[in-house]
Amino acid sequence: MKNGHYDLVNLSNSILKKYGLETYHDSIPELDEILSKHDKIAIFLFDGAGEAILNKHPHSSSFALKHQKMVIKSVNPATTVAATTSLLTGKYPVETGYLGWTLQFDEYNDAIFTFRHKKCKNDEALPEDVMLKKCPNDYLYDMLNEHGVKAARLMKQPADPNGQVDLKDGLGRANEFFKNGGEFLYYYDNEPDHCIHTYGTNSPLVAHKLYQCFRMLRRFIKANPDVLVISLADHGLIDCKTMDMAEHKDLTSLLNKPVSIEGRTPAFFVTPGKEEEFRSLFEKYYGDYFELMSKREVLVTEYFGKGEPRKETLEFIGSFIGVSTSNVTLYNSSDRDVDFYISKAHHAGTSKDEMNIILSIYNE
Numbered sequence: 001m002k003n004g005h006y007d008l009v010n011l012s013n014s015i016l017k018k019y020g021l022e023t024y025h026d027s028i029p030e031l032d033e034i035l036s037k038h039d040k041i042a043i044f045l046f047d048g049a050g051e052a053i054l055n056k057h058p059h060s061s062s063f064a065l066k067h068q069k070m071v072i073k074s075v076n077p078a079t080t081v082a083a084t085t086s087l088l089t090g091k092y093p094v095e096t097g098y099l100g101w102t103l104q105f106d107e108y109n110d111a112i113f114t115f116r117h118k119k120c121k122n123d124e125a126l127p128e129d130v131m132l133k134k135c136p137n138d139y140l141y142d143m144l145n146e147h148g149v150k151a152a153r154l155m156k157q158p159a160d161p162n163g164q165v166d167l168k169d170g171l172g173r174a175n176e177f178f179k180n181g182g183e184f185l186y187y188y189d190n191e192p193d194h195c196i197h198t199y200g201t202n203s204p205l206v207a208h209k210l211y212q213c214f215r216m217l218r219r220f221i222k223a224n225p226d227v228l229v230i231s232l233a234d235h236g237l238i239d240c241k242t243m244d245m246a247e248h249k250d251l252t253s254l255l256n257k258p259v260s261i262e263g264r265t266p267a268f269f270v271t272p273g274k275e276e277e278f279r280s281l282f283e284k285y286y287g288d289y290f291e292l293m294s295k296r297e298v299l300v301t302e303y304f305g306k307g308e309p310r311k312e313t314l315e316f317i318g319s320f321i322g323v324s325t326s327n328v329t330l331y332n333s334s335d336r337d338v339d340f341y342i343s344k345a346h347h348a349g350t351s352k353d354e355m356n357i358i359l360s361i362y363n364e
Helices: 008-018 029-035 051-056 062-066 080-089 130-134 140-146 167-179 193-199 204-223 275-286 295-300 311-317
Strands: 041-046 068-073 102-105 110-113 151-155 184-189 228-232 241-244 266-268 290-294 320-324 328-331 356-362
Touching: 008 029, 008 041, 008 068, 008 080, 008 140, 041 204, 051 062, 051 204, 051 356, 062 068, 062 204, 062 356, 080 140, 102 130, 102 311, 140 151, 140 184, 151 167, 167 184, 167 204, 193 204, 204 228, 275 290, 275 320, 290 295, 295 311, 295 320, 320 328
Parallel strands: 041 184, 041 228, 151 184, 241 328
Antiparallel strands: 068 356, 102 110, 228 356, 266 320, 290 320
16 A cells, blocks of 8 residues: 555545445545455544654554554644544545634634534633534434444543543443444544643653553454454644744734634634735744645645535635644634643644554454
8 A cells, every 4th residue: 555645535435435325535445445355344543643653652552553554644634623524524624614623603703612612712612513503514424324334433521422431431332332233333532632732742641541542452353353443543743832923913913803723724814905914924923834825725725625615614714824834833812711722732734743644454
């Protein structure tokens, strides 16, 4: 298999193709052949455990590294909201509307935490999943069930209030699913991502989280020799430094909506008529750290992927997108009433350490 040639969307379309469902983009031919030989499939996604993270902690990750089949890429931006949605729909972010952690909702006069259903400015909870309502998508496990395939997802709390509590609970649920006739399982855990954000990519605590994840995976594989197992990540992370746009009032005064999407792929909504002034000032202050792209440039280059842009995607992009060319994460503290959590490590940039994902296959 050619490393780096395929991405999460291609992987998802291989699953769709395996079960005879409509595909939206190219599949991975080598993976198609492997999948065709198996009736039971499980995908285990460990958030943030990209290629660079596994290679930084080879002892803890030896099981996955030993079974490495190929390296694929995440999607742009390389972040959980965009990447897992693409994996679970077979479509790119430009098609799903799920571009990043925060997205601008004019109807709430604020940016919204996409997966948390809260306003960004004051952390006010919303009465419903407004993103699900605004950008509905068809998800892999639902499509498979409708097609007669017994499929399920397991997502660790709090991502799913009814999900597994920890790895031990998740292992038990995964075993039970296949024991009771399950055919396809998507398993998600928010580690080691949470740990890496907090302590950085080189922390011994990250190594411990990886060890725990792959120990659980090894136990599942041993207990289910008839299940083809794929392990992967949604993205990797790099150690970062954070810059606050609020330090430059001449720049932020040109914005008429909060900065959104991601700190390493920020969307800027500029007051009409002030675009060139904004570009000039942004390049003055942050040109060494970010490439600034207009909405047109974003679409022409297919930064958010191939396919027909969703109407909502065009709204979320704003006037400009900043793409980090460094280790800098950008935010505007004046957008928020609550404290902003500054991470030691982050993702959503385009570096190989953030984009590259190891695809490991077991019970082949």
